[in-house]
Amino acid sequence: MDLNNVVKIPIGPQHPCLKEPACFTVSLNGERLAGLDLRLGYNHRGIEKAAESRTYIQNIYLIERVCGICSHSHPSCYIQCVEQIAGLEVPARGRYLRSLIGELERVHSHLLWLGVAAYEIGFETLLMYSWRDREVVMDILAMLTGNRVNYAANVIGGANRDITEDHKKDILKAVDVLEERTKYYIEVATEEATLIARLSNVGYISLDDVKLMGTAGPTARASGLDYDVRRDDPYAAYKDIPFKVITDTHCDVYGRALVRVGELMESYKMIRHIIQNIPDGPIAVKAPRKIPAGEAISRYEAPRGEDVHYVRSNGTDKPERVRVRAPTMVNLLSVPKMLEGDNLADVPITIAAIDPCFSCTDRAIRVSDLDGGNAKVMTWNETRRFGIDWYRKNGIDFTDLNKRLAGRMR
């Protein structure tokens, strides 16, 4: 390839198609992609480290904030680890409640994805409609858990809040509305010509590549991988809930869209099943504050794919190590593969199609030269100093501004 004709365009760290900072440097040959360089680490928050200095109860809320959209998946996965170490048996009603919130979360996450995907291909009407309909499930979540995101629906040993008969009626009513709307979106997805033109044959990844790269969740299922943690390693109440694992053989973005709307329909069935069959009894068992020494790993099917948490305890009330592996981590690796030979216009939708969540994925900063050698680690103070010096060198001094701001704050 003639490298003189290649133009490098940065998509990110700040770009309208990205909801969180990440940097995709796209090499373009005309409108065609010649290469893609992926850089992460703009949003590292040090949550894993912070978890080590907090108690198990405080960590529920910290882990919940790993992701704003999967804010039930992450704490559930973490709590499963803790319960496993402590040997707690969650009562059946508690398990059902966890599955209920989990499925409601999947509904809101997939509807959100539908809107984002539509926005990336310039179809704002679909964005407005799907987000309008998402409000229905957000209201239900707010009613059940007390907030629209960050539900705090779990406690160690069970669920936080119980549902009443009124809640059940409201949920069923909302599910009916959503099911009808989702049927309409399936119709739109299978009939609207411009939508299909933008989605099909974009971001192709074969089943072999999916297996090779360990891609997870709807992205993998759209390439025909028949795997779902809810069925293959059931947690919460999924052992008792019948459902179908949706797969597709399109292997492209269109397939991923179909899998997600298909999963929405399955989720509605599951929510109805949970409401009808939820057993009576306590919703939680009492948990000790100090967790015995041990370690555990647990898996959870988040809306974006398989979420894995690892917790090691040492007998105190604080964990010794918490490790979070968000599904975006594995899915991101397959993005360069998906984009091989595609157009610039396909980049946003292909990135969006894995439903990325960069903040969940960013782990640590390791500054290294571009050739890979000479790696060094910077401490917080060094990084801060580096930033201040860099801006001073470029003629920007924030000292006055900082003073003014500080004066206004207090």
Place this chain on the structure above:
Amino acid sequence: MKKPGKMLSEMFKNVAKAPATTSYPFTKAEMPKDFRGQIVFTSENCIGCNICVRDCPAAAICITKQGEEKIFGAYFDLDVCIYCAQCVLSCPKKALSVSPNFELAQLTRSGFRVVFPAKPKPPKVDGDKPAEGQVAPTTSA
């Protein structure tokens, strides 16, 4: 059947419908009654066990003791509070509760400190039993 403009009929139906968006500050947003908004402190119930302070993930609560008597006040730093309501769960005496108040914006940071002064306890009533709540991962092991 592939055709462009599948959503047209739906769109025209929506023109006649009332808009789904509201002009928020002018029309109030309704929150469900169990919404986890601002935390409310009931001084009469507090026994000063400080479990809420210990469990708060954001260090937003401070329970203050008034003089020698067992009367407690509290203040909350709403700018660091994450509204998880763990303190409400942890409290063994139901001295803390949630309110659906979510419009908490302030112009100055000092405005975020909400102080609940200590009030003397009402005369002792019989059967002052511990709160039976929803779930309580409460007392220490």
Place this chain on the structure above:
Amino acid sequence: MSVSLFEMIVFPGFIFLGVMGMLFEYLDRIVYARLQNRKGPPWFQPFADFIKMGSKEDIIPREADSGMFVLSPLLAVTAVVVSAFYIPMWGGKALFSFFGDAVVVIYLLTIPTVAYFFAGWYSTSLYSTVGAVRTLTQLFAYEVPLFLVILAPGILANTWSLSGMAEFYSQNPLLCVTNVVGFMVAIVALQGKLERTPFDIPEAKTEIVGGTFTEYSGRLLAFLKLTHSVKTVVVAALVSAVFLPFGVEIGGVLGFAIFIVKIAVIVCILSAFKAALARIRIEQMVDFCWRYVAPAAIFQLLISMVLGALTGCGV
């Protein structure tokens, strides 16, 4: 034939067109919002945007060619306003007209597109450059069909003057029916000319941020946006003069009202298109235009020529 300063600046020149442009921008936005079940902005929003942007600082990138960077928006707005003088709006005739002014108007309306290209190209930003190249690529796809269908009605009218065409068709309203294909082609091509979804490829914000306008700010951006709104009115007026010339000879308030209604109908059609479709890729757009739109335009030309030969009123 001279034109007074008042006509140029105020009526029916720059200020009148600017106000019309912003009012129709509001109509577009409110219709778009209502189709999406939203409330939409208040009526003064486009004016407020213009005033706000006008009061902001102009930032010219160090790398950019500052002359062309400033000139392009002015060039664009001037070309659009000048082309408006040749389009019959109400009361029969346009401000200027001569045999062949249709060709002039089409060329004048191409200048803003070329100015956008210069704006993007001389910004030297990567996003702007990609947007500029896309602007030109797209120009070659929609311009030919648009050209053909605007000129096709002229065959029957035996004139290439817009005022002449409007006069001919308002006297023979039945013959307008023969131009239905042309009208549809024109509406499709307008989406490209006005860079609206599904052909808003040059400023696809999820791909190339702001496209050609990425580096613009302040007054220059305000002028570019104004050009956009004025262009919407002018091309809608052009299409209505050629394809919907009913009542064009009526002057006064009634004529003005008819004119407004016609433009509003076209803007509403454009808004519905914008709301109903996804943005397509540049190569799909070029493919679509040459495979379907251009043949349809030629078909319209053939209809006009055959009819002209049959009725004997053509060339």
